Amino acid sequence: MAHSLERRYRWQVLVLMAIYMAIMIWLWPHALGASGKALKVALALSPVVPVAWVIALMAKRVMRSDELEQRLHLMALSTATALVGTACLVGGFLAAAKVWATDGSILIWVFPALCCTYGVTRMSLKYRYTGSLDWFC
């Protein structure tokens, strides 16, 4: 992917994540005290909008990449999915058996955990294939 496109992608993700944080700090807490059900649902789901946008940007980025980059993206994504999915399965079984007391709000961390695992895996794969740790590929 060209450096200019990569830079643009990074800026867009940065802005969207800033919007996400702003929503989580100022908007989302109002969901707890909102009166109407529709308003409650809208406020509760408001952080999903910037995250969904980021996912769409990520998909676009993968589509624009060359074949080695796509391979690294997809290998990292499948590794992250397997690791986080297994962790969720283990957590789910422990919670269901009442060994670990938790509520549904922990699901908020699934996507960030997926992103972190994907990022670390992609960097290590990139180092293995190209010998570079430069984020640009």
Place this chain on the structure above:
Amino acid sequence: MKNRVRELREKHAWSQAELGERLDVSRQTINAIETGKYDPSLPLAFKIARLFGSRIETIFLDGGK
């Protein structure tokens, strides 16, 4: 898989980035192909062969087992 991409690129006096531009792939991808860490897809291998005006089997050498 061994290949002669580096040799042919140097013969044309192209940098990895220049070859990448001509093939519409990144410099890192060219580097990975040259070092044998990544085997290109068939369409990319044909593109490389066309660019250097050679047959695919003279660029990519099957080690055979």
